Amino acid sequence: MAGAIQPLRWDGEALLLLDQTRLPHEERWLRCVTVEEVAAAIREMRVRGAPAIGLAAAAGMALAAAEAAREGRDLAEALQQAGSTLGATRPTAVNLYWALDRAWEVARTAHDPRDAAERLRRLVAELLDRQRESDLAIAEHGAALLPPGARVLTHCNTGALATGGYGTALGIVRRAHELGKLAIVYVDESRPRLQGARLTAWELLRAGVPFRLIVDAAASSLIARGMVDAVVVGADRIAANGDVANKIGTLALALAASRYGIPFFVAAPLSTFDPATPSGASIEIEERDAEEVLYVGKERVAPEGSAVFNPAFDVTPAALVTAIVTEAGVVSSPVGERLHALAGELVPRRHS
Ligand code: MRU
Numbered sequence: 001m002a003g004a005i006q007p008l009r010w011d012g013e014a015l016l017l018l019d020q021t022r023l024p025h026e027e028r029w030l031r032c033v034t035v036e037e038v039a040a041a042i043r044e045m046r047v048r049g050a051p052a053i054g055l056a057a058a059a060g061m062a063l064a065a066a067e068a069a070r071e072g073r074d075l076a077e078a079l080q081q082a083g084s085t086l087g088a089t090r091p092t093a094v095n096l097y098w099a100l101d102r103a104w105e106v107a108r109t110a111h112d113p114r115d116a117a118e119r120l121r122r123l124v125a126e127l128l129d130r131q132r133e134s135d136l137a138i139a140e141h142g143a144a145l146l147p148p149g150a151r152v153l154t155h156c157n158t159g160a161l162a163t164g165g166y167g168t169a170l171g172i173v174r175r176a177h178e179l180g181k182l183a184i185v186y187v188d189e190s191r192p193r194l195q196g197a198r199l200t201a202w203e204l205l206r207a208g209v210p211f212r213l214i215v216d217a218a219a220s221s222l223i224a225r226g227m228v229d230a231v232v233v234g235a236d237r238i239a240a241n242g243d244v245a246n247k248i249g250t251l252a253l254a255l256a257a258s259r260y261g262i263p264f265f266v267a268a269p270l271s272t273f274d275p276a277t278p279s280g281a282s283i284e285i286e287e288r289d290a291e292e293v294l295y296v297g298k299e300r301v302a303p304e305g306s307a308v309f310n311p312a313f314d315v316t317p318a319a320l321v322t323a324i325v326t327e328a329g330v331v332s333s334p335v336g337e338r339l340h341a342l343a344g345e346l347v348p349r350r351h352s
Contacts, residue, residue, distance in 0.1 A: 007164060014031050015060075016032075017041055020047060020199060023198055024199070024202040035086065038057070039085045049163060050236045054127075055099065055164045058103050060082060061100065075110075079104070090286055092313045102123060128164055134327035138172065141326075142171070145172075145325070146172070147229055148181050149181070150183060150229050152184070154185055155247055156233070157170070158200075159174075168235075169232045169265075172267055173204075174209060184211065185209060185211045188214060188216045223260050229262060230257075233265070234268060235266050237277065238274065239280050240339065242318030242338075243283070243316065244318070245280060251315065257322075258320050265322055268324060270328060280317065286313060288312050321335050
C-alpha cells in the first residue's frame with residue numbers, strides 16, 4: 001500500500017511508537033518497555049486517537065504482566081495497578097477501557113504470571129491485526145456512501161496515526177481516493193493541538209491524496225457555499241443512544257451539515273461504542289492544559305492573566321448523525337434507534 005504508515009509496532013518486548021508530538025517535522029520513534037512509559041506516552045499525546053490509545057493501553061498491560069512475572073510479583077495486584085495508571089491517562093476515548101477489559105479477560109484465564117504475560121503479548125498482536133482489518137472494512141463501507149467526485153470535509157486526525165491501522169474517517173477518504181471517487185478533502189487544522197494541520201496533512205501527503213488545509217472557522221462557510229458533499233469524522237466514544245463524542249469542533253460541523261442538508265458521517269470501530277453510557281450527557285469530557293490555548297506552538301498569543309476553558313471533545317447528538325460506519329456495516333439515521341442491531345457485537349464495559 002503506497003505511503004503505508006505503521007505508527008504502532010509491537011515486538012513482544014516493547015511498544016514502538018512514532019512520536020506524534022514531533023510530527024510533521026521529525027520522525028522520532030519511542031521505545032516503551034514499562035507501563036509508566038506507555039502511560040506517559042498516552043498522557044502527553046505521543047500516541048493519540050481513540051483506537052491507538054486502546055492498543056497502547058493493551059501493550060502497557062502486557063508489559064506490566066511481563067514485569068510481574070520477572071520479579072515474582074502478584075499478578076492481580078500488578079495488573080490492577082497498571083490498569084489504574086493507564087485508565088487515568090485520558091478519560092474520553094472509551095477504546096482505552098475496552099482494551100483494559102480485553103486484557104483482564106485474557107489474564108484471568110492464565111495459569112500463572114508467565115502464562116498471563118505470554119497471552120497478553122499475543123493479545124496485543126491480535127488487536128493490532130484486528131484493527132487493520134476493521135479499518136479496511138470501515139473504509140470500504142464508508143467510501144461506498146460517497147458520491148463520485150466527492151468533496152469531503154474532515155476534522156482532527158483519524159488516519160493510521162490514530163488507529164495503528166489504515167484509519168477510520170481518513171481511511172474512508174483514502175479508499176475513496178483509491179477508487180477514483182474523491183475530488184478533494186478539506187482538512188480542519190483542529191486547534192488547539194493542530195492534529196489536522198500537523199498529522200492529517202502529513203498522512204495525506206504521503207498517500208498522495210489531494211487536500212486543502214483550512215482554519216477551523218472556515219468549515220461552516222465552505223459548507224454554506226456548497227463546496228462540501230459530506231462531512232466525515234471519527235469518534236472517541238459513542239453512547240448507547242448514538243450520541244457521539246469527538247474532537248472539539250465536531251458539533252459545529254454537524255450543525256452546519258444539518259442546516260445546509262449534507263450528510264454527516266461518523267466512522268468508528270465497535271470498540272468505540274459504549275453501551276454502558278446511556279447518552280452523551282454522561283460522557284466525561286477531558287479538559288486540557290491552558291497552555292494549549294494560550295500558545296500557538298511555542299509562541300504565547302494571549303496576554304498574561306487570560307483565563308482559559310479548554311475542553312478537548314464535544315458531543316454531537318445522535319439526531320445530527322446521518323450514519324455511523326463500522327466494520328460490521330453502516331448504521332443509518334436514526335442511529336440511536338438502530339444501534340440495538342449491533343447489540344450482540346458490543347461488549348459491555350467494566351472499567352470506567
Ligand atoms: O485528542 P485526540 O487527538 O486523541 O483526539 C482524536 C479524535 O478526536 C479522533 O477523531 C478520534 O479519536 C477518532 S480516531 C480514529
